[in-house]
Amino acid sequence: MCVTAVESRPDGGGTARTEDAAGEPGTNAGRRPFGALVMGYVALTKPRIIELLLITTVPVMFLAEQGVPNLWLVLATCFGGYLSAGGANALNMWYDRDIDALMDRTRNRPLVTGLISPTEGLVFGVALAVISTVWFGLLVNWLSAALSLGALLFYVVVYTMILKRRTAQNIVWGGIAGCLPVLIGWSSVTNSMSWAAVILFMVIFFWTPPHYWPLSMKVKDDYARAQIPMLPVIASNKVVAKQIVLYSWVMVGVSLLLQPLGYTGWFYTAVALLTGGFWLWEAHALQARAKSGVTGAKLKEMRLFHWSITYVSLLFVAVAVDPFLR
Numbered sequence: 001m002c003v004t005a006v007e008s009r010p011d012g013g014g015t016a017r018t019e020d021a022a023g024e025p026g027t028n029a030g031r032r033p034f035g036a037l038v039m040g041y042v043a044l045t046k047p048r049i050i051e052l053l054l055i056t057t058v059p060v061m062f063l064a065e066q067g068v069p070n071l072w073l074v075l076a077t078c079f080g081g082y083l084s085a086g087g088a089n090a091l092n093m094w095y096d097r098d099i100d101a102l103m104d105r106t107r108n109r110p111l112v113t114g115l116i117s118p119t120e121g122l123v124f125g126v127a128l129a130v131i132s133t134v135w136f137g138l139l140v141n142w143l144s145a146a147l148s149l150g151a152l153l154f155y156v157v158v159y160t161m162i163l164k165r166r167t168a169q170n171i172v173w174g175g176i177a178g179c180l181p182v183l184i185g186w187s188s189v190t191n192s193m194s195w196a197a198v199i200l201f202m203v204i205f206f207w208t209p210p211h212y213w214p215l216s217m218k219v220k221d222d223y224a225r226a227q228i229p230m231l232p233v234i235a236s237n238k239v240v241a242k243q244i245v246l247y248s249w250v251m252v253g254v255s256l257l258l259q260p261l262g263y264t265g266w267f268y269t270a271v272a273l274l275t276g277g278f279w280l281w282e283a284h285a286l287q288a289r290a291k292s293g294v295t296g297a298k299l300k301e302m303r304l305f306h307w308s309i310t311y312v313s314l315l316f317v318a319v320a321v322d323p324f325l326r
Contacts, residue, residue, distance in 0.1 A: 032115060040110035044093055044121060045086030045128075053085050053181045054078055055313050059320035060185030060200060063263070066323045069189050073140065077188040080135040080148065081181060087128030088152040088177070092160045094121040099165075103222035143187045151180035168231045171216075175208030196263040199254060200319070204312070206251035210244040210283065211308035214301040237299065241283075241290035244304070248283040252276035255315065264319070265326040271318035275311050282307050 057077065061069040093100065093111050097118065100106035110116040116124075129152050136145035159174030179201045186197035213231055216223060217240060220232040232240050255272045258264040282304045289299055 036115060040115040041124060043110050044090040044116065044124060045082070046089040046093075047086075049089065050082055050085045052309065052312070053081060053178065056200070056204060056316050057081055057181040057185035059316040059318075060182050060197065061189050062320035062323060063196060064186045064189035064194070073188060076135070076139045077144070077185065080132050080140060080144075081184065083128050083132035083135060084148040084152050085181075087125045087132060088155040090121055090125035090128060091152075091156045094118060094125055095156070095160050096164075097121075099226035099228065102226040103219070105219055105222060140188045141191045143191055144184050147180055147184045147187060151177045151184070154180070165228060168229050168234055170228075171212050171230070172209050175205060175212075178208055179204040194263075195261060196258060199257050199261070199263070200316075202254045203251060203315070206247050206254060207308065207312060210247045210251070211305065211312075213240055213244055214286070214303075214305040214308075216240075217299070217301040218305075237290040237295070238287075241287035245280075245283045245287050248280055252280060264322045267325045268318045268322040271314060275314050279304075279307065279311050 058074060061074060061077065093109055096106075097109070097111040100109050101112045106112065111118060111121045129149070132152075133145050133149045136142075136148050155174070155177035159170065159177060163170040163174050182200045182204055183193065183197050186192075186194060216230040217232040217237060220230065223230045224233045231243065252272070255276055256269065258272075259266075259269040286299070286301060286304050
């Protein structure tokens with residue numbers, strides 16, 4: 001299951017790091033309404049993405065506890081996770097502000113518009129990284145703190161700074177950062193690791209590319225303009241759809257390993273089969289449309305993207321509910 005890798009370089013050689021079309025945005029603190037400034041900092045944390053991370057963290061805590069985990073521990077883990085992921089997202093936007101200015105869907109981010117200056121964004125991101133690590137260490141455990149910091153560094157350094165602008169493998173390996181909240185959820189309860197956590201980690205690993213590639217197909221012109229080699233930019237819809245189908249089959253297969261290994265019962269397995277079956281239906285339908293040469297709105301690539309969010313939500317709700325039905 002290979003994805004073609006390419007280098008993305010400017011004409012003069014070296015890694016592509018396009019100058020921000022708006023230059024280095026400056027700010028005037030006296031002209032920034034307090035409410036808008038607060039919302040700008042909230043936007044730096046990408047709260048909608050963090051919702052998905054928490055959806056995978058909390059249910060794993062129920063599975064690890066085989067029941068209801070300590071409420072304070074759940075709250076402490078969620079808050080620490082928000083701070084850590086928010087710091088990672090802020091640093092991602094700080095580094096990517098040049099290419100964000102070139103893409104329609106990101107050109108209104110606060111570091112591009114100048115609502116928040118690059119220095120402020122950098123300090124904010126680093127502060128959240130430090131606070132979240134200390135929070136996890138003191139109020140949860142130091143294994144969770146190490147995993148949280150590892151996820152942040154992987155997302156910022158490995159994905160944002162190294163992979164994203166260089167290779168179509170960016171979202172494949174960069175997605176590891178988004179898998180680590182599963183391990184954090186388990187370790188926060190047990191202060192250890194388990195094969196159950198590893199299996200769910202792998203579910204998210206194989207979920208991430210077929211979740212993100214349909215969106216990339218929709219906005220590939222944005223990525224092309226910014227010279228980001230997302231797979232749909234460098235490959236045909238037919239090739240991308242084939243990769244989506246391959247990853248989807250592996251994802252569904254891995255999701256079914258929990259029951260035979262004794263970690264879940266009939267309820268989780270039933271949900272995994274039903275939701276996974278519908279996912280595969282949508283993935284193959286997308287591949288069929290791509291093979292027939294359908295383009296534009298008729299390709300309906302966003303159907304799979306939207307279903308992918310529903311899928312992971314239902315699957316992990318089943319992870320949380322299953323211990324009560326065994």
